[in-house]
Amino acid sequence: MNTPLIILSYLILAPVTGGLLTGLDRIITARMQSRIGPPILQPFYDVGKLFSKENLVVRKAQNLFIIFHLLFLILTGALFFCGGDLLLVVFAFALAGVFFILGGYRTSSPFAYVGAERELIQMMAYEPMLIITAIGMYMTTHSFNVLDIMSSGKPLLLQLPGVFIGFLFILPIKMRKSPFDLSMSHHAHQELVKGITTEFSGPTLALIEIAHWFELILILGIILLFFPNNIWLGLAVECAVFFLVVLTDNTFARLRWQTLLKAAWIATFVCGMGNILVLSFLK
Amino acid sequence: MSFLKKSPWIIHYDASSCNGCDIEVLACLTPMYDIERFGIINTGNPKHADIFLITGSVNEQNKSVVVNIYKQMPEPKVVVAIGTCALSGGIFSECYNIIGGVDKVIPVDVYVPGCASKPENIISGVVQALAVLEEKHAKRCKDKKASKGKK
Numbered sequence: 001m002n003t004p005l006i007i008l009s010y011l012i013l014a015p016v017t018g019g020l021l022t023g024l025d026r027i028i029t030a031r032m033q034s035r036i037g038p039p040i041l042q043p044f045y046d047v048g049k050l051f052s053k054e055n056l057v058v059r060k061a062q063n064l065f066i067i068f069h070l071l072f073l074i075l076t077g078a079l080f081f082c083g084g085d086l087l088l089v090v091f092a093f094a095l096a097g098v099f100f101i102l103g104g105y106r107t108s109s110p111f112a113y114v115g116a117e118r119e120l121i122q123m124m125a126y127e128p129m130l131i132i133t134a135i136g137m138y139m140t141t142h143s144f145n146v147l148d149i150m151s152s153g154k155p156l157l158l159q160l161p162g163v164f165i166g167f168l169f170i171l172p173i174k175m176r177k178s179p180f181d182l183s184m185s186h187h188a189h190q191e192l193v194k195g196i197t198t199e200f201s202g203p204t205l206a207l208i209e210i211a212h213w214f215e216l217i218l219i220l221g222i223i224l225l226f227f228p229n230n231i232w233l234g235l236a237v238e239c240a241v242f243f244l245v246v247l248t249d250n251t252f253a254r255l256r257w258q259t260l261l262k263a264a265w266i267a268t269f270v271c272g273m274g275n276i277l278v279l280s281f282l283k
Numbered sequence: 284m285s286f287l288k289k290s291p292w293i294i295h296y297d298a299s300s301c302n303g304c305d306i307e308v309l310a311c312l313t314p315m316y317d318i319e320r321f322g323i324i325n326t327g328n329p330k331h332a333d334i335f336l337i338t339g340s341v342n343e344q345n346k347s348v349v350v351n352i353y354k355q356m357p358e359p360k361v362v363v364a365i366g367t368c369a370l371s372g373g374i375f376s377e378c379y380n381i382i383g384g385v386d387k388v389i390p391v392d393v394y395v396p397g398c399a400s401k402p403e404n405i406i407s408g409v410v411q412a413l414a415v416l417e418e419k420h421a422k423r424c425k426d427k428k429a430s431k432g433k434k
Contacts, residue, residue, distance in 0.1 A: 189325060194328060
């Protein structure tokens with residue numbers, strides 16, 4: 001397939017799927033709390049509404065940072081789905097996150113400050129695992145190229161079970177789910193955990209929401225990378241993982257950042273690094 | 284068409300209510316009434332909100348807070364006053380520190396009476412507020428076009 005076509009379909013399909021998944025998430029969450037829940041298209045209604053609102057800003061630069069956050073997330077996803085370099089994807093992903101944090105800092109609200117600091121801590125917690133995932137892929141397929149990994153046809157999950165578990169562990173951080181939703185939660189709208197978005201309103205808040213859809217799709221794409229031998233199995237596992245994350249979201253309380261950092265790093269070093277070490281001894 | 288009607292986000296502020304109306308407002312969010320099925324979310328942030336639900340009469344101390352919250356909400360926005368106190372000051376209206384109803388301080392679009400107001404009443408008030416919200420949005424679009432035409 002040619003690259004422009006993939007990019008075009010990615011630009012259309014990623015936000016649509018991401019939005020639908022978010023809507024599905026809200027319905028599942030509501031059912032778990034014995035409520036009916038909003039319609040599945042609710043995330044699109046929300047974004048549509050936000051675009052028709054006034055954009056109140058503290059400093060104009062804050063919008064610029066959010067625009068870059070979205071652009072870099074789209075770029076990261078495009079790199080990934082075109083079969084680019086996995087390391088580059090990880091670094092571009094981090095850069096997109098940094099823009100979001102800068103946007104939070106720029107608003108100079110104490111709530112946004114706390115949110116941005118927490119987002120930084122979360123980044124410290126999940127970034128090592130993302131890199132270890134890329135390294136694990138390289139050790140098994142001898143390539144950082146997403147296209148090569150996908151066409152290798154090896155059952156990567158059997159060789160990288162530790163890395164997969166470690167990746168699942170950091171998944172709630174990136175999907176903004178309990179117990180690790182410290183900086184921008186889907187719930188608890190009145191609390192400090194909404195901190196980083198405090199000063200964003202109207203269209204800019206909509207951009208943050210859209211960026212989150214792209215992020216979600218990218219994360220799910222990386223999970224799919226563990227199943228080059230059978231994409232359908234990968235998709236099935238992805239559905240199970242999504243349900244699991246929503247279930248944990250509804251059953252666990254939010255942890256403190258100290259616990260988050262410790263737990264994420266322990267999972268990274270024990271599961272991720274352990275897996276890599278075993279792989280290198282087996283060679 | 285705008286999506287304002289499909290996802291009104293509310294912010295709730297207790298001026299000097301006895302807490303009766305507040306509990307009824309929060310009851311709307313419980314599984315019994317579940318207003319999230321209409322896309323209504325209770326945000327705690329005026330910058331994210333479309334509808335300002337306010338309970339209780341306004342006193343000298345929280346007057347500035349009420350005005351501040353109202354000013355921080357992005358346009359289009361509507362204010363719903365809930366309960367007798369928010370409408371006129373209620374039984375507190377004679378108190379030395381009470382200014383009176385919410386409309387003495389900020390413009391109110393929908394009045395929901397009752398002491399305390401029932402959740403059904405509150406939801407009905409919010410639904411009426413949606414029509415006002417839509418109206419304000421249409422007016423805002425019109426003004427925008429007019430100002431562009433002048434330029």
